[in-house]
Amino acid sequence: MRILILIICYYLIPFQLTAQSDSQNILPSLKLEFGETRIINSQRWEFASVIIPTGASLIVNGGSSIFHLIVRDSLVINGRIEARQFSSDERQEVISIPGQSPLILKYSNSNLGGTGGYGGAGGSISGGMGAKGTKDYSGGGGGGGGRSSYRSGVNNYPGKNAIDERGATWGGGNRCGGAGGDGVLRNPNGNGGIVFLEVIGYFDGTNGLVDVSGSDGQNGLAGDQPSSPNSPYGCSSGGGGGGGGAPGGQGGYLVGYFKGTIKNYPGVYTNGGKGGKGGIGPQYSNMGGTNGSNGQPGNHGNVFFFTNK
DSSP, rough: HHHHHHHHHHHHHHHHHOOOOHHHHHHHHHOOOOOOOEEESSSSSEEEEEEOOOOEEEEEESSSEEEEEEEEEEEEEESEOOOOOBBBOEEEEEEEEETOOOEEEEEEOOOOOOOOOOOOOOOBOOOOOOOOOOOOBOOOOOOOEEETTTTTTTTTTTOOOOSSOOOOSSEEEEEEETOOOOOOOOOTTTTTEEEEESSEEEETTTTEEEEOOOOOOOOOOOOOOOOOSTTTTTTEOOOOOOOOOOOOOOEEEEEOOOOOOOOOOOEEEEEOOOOOOOOOOOOOOTTOOOOOOOOOOOOEEEEEEEEEO
16 A cells, blocks of 8 residues: 555656646736737746737836847737837947847947027126036036126126036126026936847737837026116126037837748837927027027937848
8 A cells, every 4th residue: 555655656746847847838928908008117028929909008117228028929019119218328238149140239328418508798798608518418508797887897797607517607796697597417217228029920010119219308498587787786787598408318229030920010219319409598688698509319229120031
């Protein structure tokens, strides 16, 4: 009797392990409904099938640098995949495709923010210069100059020059001139993401869209209005220059590796974001500050498709 029990146990244990292993190999499926918007983390995912119908959107939440979607049976994109608002750090990512050289995807913040506008002159007193934009921010506007007849002109001061993204102060101890408008920082999460589609079976992107475009830069702030020449201080002053616009975010990348049948490819947005508009330099007679310049647009991303045929 004891020998019989041992024999039964011996055959049951391997059966149980095999059954568990088979259940672990069953992949889930992802199916969105018409009009549904679903958020998914940016990481490596593996599904049996993924269906995104017309009117549905799969929004990739920034996290891992690469959204790697592996689909065994069929991937249908008739709706939209959106991967935007990703890190604006300068970096490069590497994707390996069988039979191909490593694919190197670069993010480079080579586009600059706009330069701040000049501060307006206060009579014969000059306004300050705007700061130049950098890859990290747009320049602040220069301060307006101020000429005062109060106490024999002891408050005659030129507008300050802007140094970085902060608008410069006005000229004159009695705030005759207008302060420059602030520039703005690059959006820290303004780049498009990386979407890597690895499809073993059937792929259909008819009327679908993958959007990895960069975000637009913020607008620079307006300079302050100059004081009225009819003020108690008898000021003749210029307005502050406008702050420059922020640089736009870089477009991302779509990489596709297709091993099976392809019906249609989806549309793709990889454009960089627009640069922000420069802030206004307020006008007062002929003593207004000048507008800040616009930020430069972000660099475009790219699309790479590979087939195993």
